Amino acid sequence: MALQLPRDWRLQAQRYRLLGAKCRGCGRVVVPIRPVCPGCGSDDVETIKLSGRGEVYSYTVMYKVPDSFERSVPYVVALVRLEEGALISAQITDVEPEEVVVGLPVEVVFRQWRQYGADGHIVYGYKFRPVMPGMAATQ
Amino acid sequence: MKTVAPVGLVGYGAYVPRYRLAASEVAAVWQGGRDHLPVREKSVPGPDEDAVTMAVEAALNAVSRAQVDPAELGAVYVGSESHPYAVKPSSTMVAEAIGAGPSVLAASFEFACKAGTEALQAALGLVGAGMVPYALAIGSDTAQGRPSDELEYTAGAGAAALIVGPAEGALAVVEGSRSYVTDTPDFFRRAGQKYPRHGGRFTGEPGYFGHVLPAAEALLADLGHGPEDYAAVILHQPNAKFPAKAAADLGFRPEQWEIGLLVGQIGNAYAGSSLIGLTAVLDQAGPGDRILLVSFGSGAGSDAFSLVVTDKVSARQGLAPKTMDYVKRRRPIDYALYARYRGKLAV
Amino acid sequence: MVTSRQDCRTVYVVGVGQVPVGEHWDKSLRDLAVAALRAAVADGGGEAPGALMLGNMLGSTLSEQQHLGALIADWAGFRGIEAASVESACSSGAAALRQGYLAVKSGEHRLVAVLGAEKMTDSVNGLATAGLAMAADAESEAAIGLSFPAINALLMRRYMHEYGPEREDFAAFAMSSHANAVGNPNAMFRKAVSQKACLLAPTIADPVTLMDSAPMADGAAALILADAETAARLGRTGVRIAGSAVATDSLALQDRNELLYLEAVAASTERALAAANRSREDVDFFEVHDAFTIMSILSLEAAGYAPRGEGFRLAQEGVVVRGGRLPICTMGGLKARGHPVGATGVYQAVEAALQLRGAAGDCQVEGARVGLIQNIGGSGATVVTHVLEAE
Known part of the structure; x- marks a missing residue:
C-alpha cells in the first residue's frame, strides 16, 4: 500500500487537535481549515481550536x-x-x-x-x- | 532521592478503555479452573486505541487539572512496553496531539511495568533542577498476554499522566523518591516477538517482592516515616494478591491500600498500573494526606515516591473525569471479540 | 437556421449508440468505448467527427489508463481528431456532453462525438469502492472511512429524521426504475422487483440498502452532436439540445449550506430550463440521477417538482412512475439500467434522444416532446442538466 506520509503529516495538527477555520467577516466556522470562507468568500479567516x-x-x-x-x-x-x-x-x-x-x-x-x-x-x-x-x- | 528545588504534581489524569474481558471468559476458552481467578475482569482497548491514544487522553485530563498551557511543558515522557512503533517515538505523537512543543524534550521510556514511574523520576529531576517549568510523565500500556498463558487473565490496558511542576503550585508535593534495580530475568519479550515470556513463580519472590519491599523500605527510612504516616499506599498491581501481601509485609492496613487497588476491575495496566491507582487515590485525597507509591517493572526494579497532598487538590479534582468514572464505564465483551480486537486472529 | 454570429447555433443530436450495461468480463474499457462510439457514428450518418469529448471517472484507478481521449479516437478509427477526457466523478458523462455542446455551440466544431465509458469490473478487491469514494472529499470524508453509499446514508438518515418517510416510500422509487427497465434491451436488470424484495434487501450502510443503490456496472454510450447546417445535411434534425447548464456545490456534505437541499440541482435546473425557455410544467419526462433513492427524492425537491420534505411521496402517489404526470428514469435509470459512473450521463442523453425520436420501444413515453436530464457528480457537488427537445 502506498504510504502518503507527507499528506498525513501535513494534516496532522488539525486532525490531532481538531482545528478549524473561522471567518472574521461572517463568523462561519468550517472544518477542515480552508483559505477562503465558503459562506461569504472572505479570505480573512483565522485558525481556531474547536x-x-x-x-x-x-x-x-x-x-x-x-x-x-x-x-x-x-x-x-x-x-x-x-x-x-x-x-x-x-x-x-x-x-x-x-x-x-x-x-x-x-x-x-x-x-x-x-x-x-x-x-x-x-x-x-x-x-x-x-x-x-x-x-x-x-x- | 530529593530534588534541589521542591517539586510536586500540579495535574494528574487517567484513562481506562471501556471494554472488559471477564477472567471467566479466558478460563472457559482455555479450560482453566474457575476458582482462584487472579482478577474479576480486565480492561481491553478498542480496535482504534493504542498506548499513544490512551496516553493522549490521560495527558489532556492532566492538563485540564493543572490549568497549564501545554506550550509551557518542557518535557513529554511516555513510558510503555507497548509503544505502537518499535522505532518512532510515542512521545512526539503525544506532544503534537496535546499541543506541546515543538520546543520540548520528548522521550519514550521502556522498563516493563515501571516505565511510567521511570518517566516520573526523570520529570522530577528535570523540574527539580530548574531546567523546565513543567514536565509531563505518562505510563500507558495495551499489554498482551499469550493466549492460554496465565498473563492473559490480567494483561489489561490503561494510562495515567502526571504533570510535575514547582511545589508552590502543586496539588501534591513530592517529599522524596527511590529507585532500586537488579538484573533479574523474571519476565521479558524479545525484539520482534508479539508475546512475552515469564518465569512463573520466579516473578514473585526474586522479582516483585525482591524489589518493591526494599525500594519502599529504603524510602521510608530516608524520610523517617512509618506506615502509620500514610493515608494511602499504592503498589504495582499485577494481580490482587501481590500488592496486598507486600503492603501487609510493610505494615500497612487494608484500608490504606484498597482505595488504590484497581487490578480486580481493570487488570494489570502495566506501565499505567500503579499510576492509575495513584490517580484514583488523588481523586479522593484531602489536604495533608500522605501517599506512598511503589512501582515494579520486570527485569527488574522499583521506583518509590512519597507525596503529601496540598490544599490545592480539591479545586482540581473535578476538572477532568475521575478515574472511577472510567472504571465504571464498562462494556463486557466475549473472548471472540477480544481476540479480534487484540489482533489474536490470523487474518 | 444559422443567420449570424450573434444567433446562437442550435445543437442537434444526430446519432446515438450504446452497449448493454452489465458485467462485461470479456471486454476492456477501450472495447466498450469503441463499440458505443462506432454505433453512434453509424447512427449519425457515418461521418467522422471533428472532435471527441470523453467522460470517464475510474480509468486511472481501475484500468490504470488515463489519456483516454487520444486512445479511443485512435482505436475507434479517428486518429488525428481533437480529443480530450473530462472528469467530474459520476457526472463525467454529462460533463463531456456539456463540452461537446459548447464545442458545437461556439462554432469551433460542426460535428462532435460525445462518449461516456466506464469499466468497473476490472478490479476485484474493493478498489472500485475506494475509487468511487474519490468523488467525495479525500481529506475530510474518505480519510475517516466514509464510503460513497455511507455519504448517501447520512443524507437519508437525516431526511428520515426530519420528514418521517417510511421504507416503503424509498422502495417505490426502486420499484419504479426496475419496472421501467423491463422494456429496455440495454438495461442491466430487466426485472421488476416487489416491495417485499426492497424491504428485505441487505443493508450496505445503514439505512441504505442494496435496493436503495444503483449497481456498479460496465458500459459505454455515445452521441454525435452537429450544428444546424450539418444536421440538416445529414437529414437528422429530430432532436436538439435546448438547454445546457452546470452548477457546483461543496464536495463534502459537512460544508453544505443546507444538508438536505441540493443547491447545485436547483441552480443547474433553473439555468437549463431558462436557456430552453421552458417551465417545469413543460417537461414530459425527467431522467433523474437515481444513484440512491435519497438522491432521486432530493433532486425532485431541489428541481422544484415537490416542496422540501414532500418529494418522497411522488413515487407512492404515482406522479413519477410510468404513466404519471412526470415519469422519471424512463428506461430504468441508474438503479435498473445500471450505473457505469462516467458513462451514465451519456446513457441518460441517449435514452432521452430515443424517447424524443419516438424510438424508445416498450419504454416509450407517449407524446414526449421535452426531456430533462440530470447527471450528478458526488453527492451533489457537480450537477449537469440538459433539456432535449423534439423538433
Missing part, C-alpha cells in the same frame, strides 16, 4: 468499508454539529451502533484512523464518543 463538543446530526453504520479501515468494522460515521455551528464528518467510537441516535451529545477523542498494513504508518485523528458520564469539564 471545543470538541457537539451532537449527532446524522449517522450511518458501515459494514462494507474501504481498505485499511477493517479493524473497526462495523463502525458508525456521523455528521456532528459542533457547538461552534460547523458540521463535521467523523467516526463515533466507544459506542454500539444501536446506541446512536440523532441528537446524541458527543465529545472529541484522539484515536487511530487507519493503519497502512502491519509495516506502514498509523494515521491518528479526531473521532467522537458519547459524552463520558461524570465528565465535568475538559480543557
Whole structure:
C-alpha cells in the first residue's frame, strides 16, 4: 500500500487537535481549515481550536468499508454539529451502533484512523464518543 | 532521592478503555479452573486505541487539572512496553496531539511495568533542577498476554499522566523518591516477538517482592516515616494478591491500600498500573494526606515516591473525569471479540 | 437556421449508440468505448467527427489508463481528431456532453462525438469502492472511512429524521426504475422487483440498502452532436439540445449550506430550463440521477417538482412512475439500467434522444416532446442538466 506520509503529516495538527477555520467577516466556522470562507468568500479567516463538543446530526453504520479501515468494522460515521455551528464528518467510537441516535451529545477523542498494513504508518485523528458520564469539564 | 528545588504534581489524569474481558471468559476458552481467578475482569482497548491514544487522553485530563498551557511543558515522557512503533517515538505523537512543543524534550521510556514511574523520576529531576517549568510523565500500556498463558487473565490496558511542576503550585508535593534495580530475568519479550515470556513463580519472590519491599523500605527510612504516616499506599498491581501481601509485609492496613487497588476491575495496566491507582487515590485525597507509591517493572526494579497532598487538590479534582468514572464505564465483551480486537486472529 | 454570429447555433443530436450495461468480463474499457462510439457514428450518418469529448471517472484507478481521449479516437478509427477526457466523478458523462455542446455551440466544431465509458469490473478487491469514494472529499470524508453509499446514508438518515418517510416510500422509487427497465434491451436488470424484495434487501450502510443503490456496472454510450447546417445535411434534425447548464456545490456534505437541499440541482435546473425557455410544467419526462433513492427524492425537491420534505411521496402517489404526470428514469435509470459512473450521463442523453425520436420501444413515453436530464457528480457537488427537445 502506498504510504502518503507527507499528506498525513501535513494534516496532522488539525486532525490531532481538531482545528478549524473561522471567518472574521461572517463568523462561519468550517472544518477542515480552508483559505477562503465558503459562506461569504472572505479570505480573512483565522485558525481556531474547536471545543470538541457537539451532537449527532446524522449517522450511518458501515459494514462494507474501504481498505485499511477493517479493524473497526462495523463502525458508525456521523455528521456532528459542533457547538461552534460547523458540521463535521467523523467516526463515533466507544459506542454500539444501536446506541446512536440523532441528537446524541458527543465529545472529541484522539484515536487511530487507519493503519497502512502491519509495516506502514498509523494515521491518528479526531473521532467522537458519547459524552463520558461524570465528565465535568475538559480543557 | 530529593530534588534541589521542591517539586510536586500540579495535574494528574487517567484513562481506562471501556471494554472488559471477564477472567471467566479466558478460563472457559482455555479450560482453566474457575476458582482462584487472579482478577474479576480486565480492561481491553478498542480496535482504534493504542498506548499513544490512551496516553493522549490521560495527558489532556492532566492538563485540564493543572490549568497549564501545554506550550509551557518542557518535557513529554511516555513510558510503555507497548509503544505502537518499535522505532518512532510515542512521545512526539503525544506532544503534537496535546499541543506541546515543538520546543520540548520528548522521550519514550521502556522498563516493563515501571516505565511510567521511570518517566516520573526523570520529570522530577528535570523540574527539580530548574531546567523546565513543567514536565509531563505518562505510563500507558495495551499489554498482551499469550493466549492460554496465565498473563492473559490480567494483561489489561490503561494510562495515567502526571504533570510535575514547582511545589508552590502543586496539588501534591513530592517529599522524596527511590529507585532500586537488579538484573533479574523474571519476565521479558524479545525484539520482534508479539508475546512475552515469564518465569512463573520466579516473578514473585526474586522479582516483585525482591524489589518493591526494599525500594519502599529504603524510602521510608530516608524520610523517617512509618506506615502509620500514610493515608494511602499504592503498589504495582499485577494481580490482587501481590500488592496486598507486600503492603501487609510493610505494615500497612487494608484500608490504606484498597482505595488504590484497581487490578480486580481493570487488570494489570502495566506501565499505567500503579499510576492509575495513584490517580484514583488523588481523586479522593484531602489536604495533608500522605501517599506512598511503589512501582515494579520486570527485569527488574522499583521506583518509590512519597507525596503529601496540598490544599490545592480539591479545586482540581473535578476538572477532568475521575478515574472511577472510567472504571465504571464498562462494556463486557466475549473472548471472540477480544481476540479480534487484540489482533489474536490470523487474518 | 444559422443567420449570424450573434444567433446562437442550435445543437442537434444526430446519432446515438450504446452497449448493454452489465458485467462485461470479456471486454476492456477501450472495447466498450469503441463499440458505443462506432454505433453512434453509424447512427449519425457515418461521418467522422471533428472532435471527441470523453467522460470517464475510474480509468486511472481501475484500468490504470488515463489519456483516454487520444486512445479511443485512435482505436475507434479517428486518429488525428481533437480529443480530450473530462472528469467530474459520476457526472463525467454529462460533463463531456456539456463540452461537446459548447464545442458545437461556439462554432469551433460542426460535428462532435460525445462518449461516456466506464469499466468497473476490472478490479476485484474493493478498489472500485475506494475509487468511487474519490468523488467525495479525500481529506475530510474518505480519510475517516466514509464510503460513497455511507455519504448517501447520512443524507437519508437525516431526511428520515426530519420528514418521517417510511421504507416503503424509498422502495417505490426502486420499484419504479426496475419496472421501467423491463422494456429496455440495454438495461442491466430487466426485472421488476416487489416491495417485499426492497424491504428485505441487505443493508450496505445503514439505512441504505442494496435496493436503495444503483449497481456498479460496465458500459459505454455515445452521441454525435452537429450544428444546424450539418444536421440538416445529414437529414437528422429530430432532436436538439435546448438547454445546457452546470452548477457546483461543496464536495463534502459537512460544508453544505443546507444538508438536505441540493443547491447545485436547483441552480443547474433553473439555468437549463431558462436557456430552453421552458417551465417545469413543460417537461414530459425527467431522467433523474437515481444513484440512491435519497438522491432521486432530493433532486425532485431541489428541481422544484415537490416542496422540501414532500418529494418522497411522488413515487407512492404515482406522479413519477410510468404513466404519471412526470415519469422519471424512463428506461430504468441508474438503479435498473445500471450505473457505469462516467458513462451514465451519456446513457441518460441517449435514452432521452430515443424517447424524443419516438424510438424508445416498450419504454416509450407517449407524446414526449421535452426531456430533462440530470447527471450528478458526488453527492451533489457537480450537477449537469440538459433539456432535449423534439423538433
